[in-house]
Amino acid sequence: MSSPTSSVSSLPGSQQGTPQRRVKPNSFFSTISDPLELKSIKIGVQSPPAADQSPKKETDTTEKTTEESPEGTGVEETIKREEIEDTEARPWTGVKPIRSSQTRLLIKGGKIVNDDLMFDGDVYLEDGIIKQIGKDLIIPGGTRTIDAKGKLVIPGGIDTNTHFQLPTMGTRAVDDFYHGTKAALAGGTTMIMDFVVETTSSLLESYEKWRGWADEKVCCDYALHVAVTSWSDTIKQDMEILTKEHGINSFKMYMAYKGTLMLRDEELIEVFKACKALGAVAQVHAENGDIIHENQKKLLEMGITGPEGHLYSRTEEVEAEATNRAIVLANQLNCPLYVVKVMSKSAAKVIARKREEGCVVFGEPIAAGLGTDGTHYFNKCWRHAAGHVLSPPLRPDPSTPGYLMDMLAR
Numbered sequence: 001m002s003s004p005t006s007s008v009s010s011l012p013g014s015q016q017g018t019p020q021r022r023v024k025p026n027s028f029f030s031t032i033s034d035p036l037e038l039k040s041i042k043i044g045v046q047s048p049p050a051a052d053q054s055p056k057k058e059t060d061t062t063e064k065t066t067e068e069s070p071e072g073t074g075v076e077e078t079i080k081r082e083e084i085e086d087t088e089a090r091p092w093t094g095v096k097p098i099r100s101s102q103t104r105l106l107i108k109g110g111k112i113v114n115d116d117l118m119f120d121g122d123v124y125l126e127d128g129i130i131k132q133i134g135k136d137l138i139i140p141g142g143t144r145t146i147d148a149k150g151k152l153v154i155p156g157g158i159d160t161n162t163h164f165q166l167p168t169m170g171t172r173a174v175d176d177f178y179h180g181t182k183a184a185l186a187g188g189t190t191m192i193m194d195f196v197v198e199t200t201s202s203l204l205e206s207y208e209k210w211r212g213w214a215d216e217k218v219c220c221d222y223a224l225h226v227a228v229t230s231w232s233d234t235i236k237q238d239m240e241i242l243t244k245e246h247g248i249n250s251f252k253m254y255m256a257y258k259g260t261l262m263l264r265d266e267e268l269i270e271v272f273k274a275c276k277a278l279g280a281v282a283q284v285h286a287e288n289g290d291i292i293h294e295n296q297k298k299l300l301e302m303g304i305t306g307p308e309g310h311l312y313s314r315t316e317e318v319e320a321e322a323t324n325r326a327i328v329l330a331n332q333l334n335c336p337l338y339v340v341k342v343m344s345k346s347a348a349k350v351i352a353r354k355r356e357e358g359c360v361v362f363g364e365p366i367a368a369g370l371g372t373d374g375t376h377y378f379n380k381c382w383r384h385a386a387g388h389v390l391s392p393p394l395r396p397d398p399s400t401p402g403y404l405m406d407m408l409a410r
Contacts, residue, residue, distance in 0.1 A: 103127045106139055110148030113155070123153055156190025161340060161366055164194055165213060177217035184220055191221040195252060199229050199260065203238035207246065225250045225283065229260070231267040236274050243278045251280055252340065255322045256287035256314075256391065268329055276335040283338045286322040286347065287314055287392055307385035308377045311393045319392045320346035327354045327361050336360040343369045343392040345400055348407050365404040373398045 107123040112133065124132040124139050132139070165176040175183070177194075184192055194214065198206040203226055210224055226242060228235060228251050242248040253271055254261040263271065268284075275282040295313040299305075304312065323339055327350070330337035342348055342363040351363040374394035379385045388394055 104140060104143040106137070106143050106145045107148050107153055108145055110151050110153035112153045118152075154188070157184075157188050158191045158193070159184060159189050160193045160364065162192045162194045163197075164192075166195070166197060168197070177214045177222075178219065181217070181219040181222065189220070191223070193223045193225060195225045195227055197227040197229070197252075197261070203228070203235060203242060207242060207248070224248060225252050227252045227254070227261070228271050229254065229263070231263065231270050236270075239274050239280070240278060243280050249280045250283055250338070251275055252283040252285065254285045254289075255326065256285055256289040256292055258289040258293045262289040265325070265329060268326070269333065272330050272333045272335040272337075276333060281338050282330060282335055283340050284322075284326045285341060285391075286319060286326050286339050288318045288322045288325075291318050291321075306382065307389050310389050310391075311374055311377045311396065314391065314393050316344040316346040316395060319344050320350050323347040323350045324354075327351070327359055330361070331359045336362075338362045338364065340364050341366055341369070341390075341392055342404065343400075344395050345397065345403050347392075348404060352407065352410070363407070365408065369394060370401050370405055373400055 103126055105125045107125075109120070109122065111118055112121045112123065121133060121135050122137050123130060124137050124143070162180060163173050164180040166173040181192060184190075194210065196203075196206050196210045198209070201209070207224065207226060214222055214224075226239075226248050228239070239251060251271065251274075253263050253268055255268070256262055272282050274280075292313050295315075295318075296309075299309045299312055323342075326339065327337055331354070337360065339347070339351060339361065342351065342365050348363060348365075351361055354361055368388075368390060372388070372394060374388070374396040375398060376388040376394070377385050377396070394400075
């Protein structure tokens with residue numbers, strides 16, 4: 001059993017007490033009967049593999065050190081220093097080398113955050129993989145220790161919606177896979193999920209292009225979603241190959257960007273049917289592309305060309321209508337649905353209502369929508385206002401971020 005590397009963040013007002021399991025009514029996941037069960041992984045005492053019998057010469061120098069065991073008794077360890085002669089490279093024999101203490105890490109005394117509860121404890125890792133979780137762990141000598149007292153120890157974050165070096169509308173995203181994933185790691189995000197979005201190549205060709213961009217640059221784990229921007233039998237075949245041979249299990253469809261990425265309802269239905277048959281996740285960018293197109297023409301005729309025009313062309317109603325329509329179509333086909341970039345109260349309310357009715361649908365807010373609002377579109381500094389443009393847009397109601405955050409807890 002392995003887990004992603006943990007990250008540590010400050011904990012204001014750390015408190016002691018008995019951990020309480022969080023109750024998640026109507027959750028997609030079943031209730032955990034014993035949240036502490038299987039949370040600590042025991043490591044059996046193993047002898048190190050036999051050392052390689054390559055030519056070497058020994059010195060007569062030995063050194064004895066004494067370390068404290070968890071029980072407080074001294075443990076004497078004898079270290080023999082050796083000088084190893086250079087040898088020619090040989091094929092890998094499959095024998096694992098003895099682990100260096102540099103690969104061992106103990107995060108001690110923090111408050112561990114799991115999906116079901118928070119509790120005080122230690123986390124022991126080897127080679128970046130969590131091996132033990134609990135208190136009073138028995139660990140090898142020489143392990144590097146991080147004092148996490150008064151801090152949260154949380155799993156590495158997964159950003160499910162990135163667009164690194166994406167070519168779009170005559171431009172390219174400023175962050176490539178190197179700079180984007182390097183920044184992710186600096187903030188505690190240990191995996192990203194990027195989108196393959198292209199209209200000029202087949203799905204398979206586009207997938208290989210994104211792999212070529214990412215593989216040589218990424219600093220952390222990554223996965224790919226693939227956008228379906230039109231429909232044909234060839235695309236249906238490509239979806240099957242991507243799912244069965246390349247591990248792609250999510251496909252994104254756009255209901256906006258008329259004339260470029262947007263799919264009509266009849267095309268959405270076909271993609272939903274294909275996703276259901278493959279067991280893949282159907283994702284939608286939910287905005288009414290036809291209404292947006294009409295609003296944009298009106299605004300241009302009025303001479304409104306600034307960042308605020310982006311907001312005026314894509315009102316909450318436009319997002320909520322498309323969200324409702326996508327859920328209805330998917331539900332009629334018994335296809336689970338994932339709505340990306342939920343940016344408004346109206347769209348969130350639609351998702352909540354449909355979930356209560358029994359529809360299998362999930363909403364994804366993003367960091368921008370949780371951290372700021374659309375009042376910035378009216379800033380007198382054009383650069384400042386333009387820096388907040390995204391689709392669907394941030395909403396000017398300053399209570400929206402808090403509302404979306406509360407919806408995440410439901």
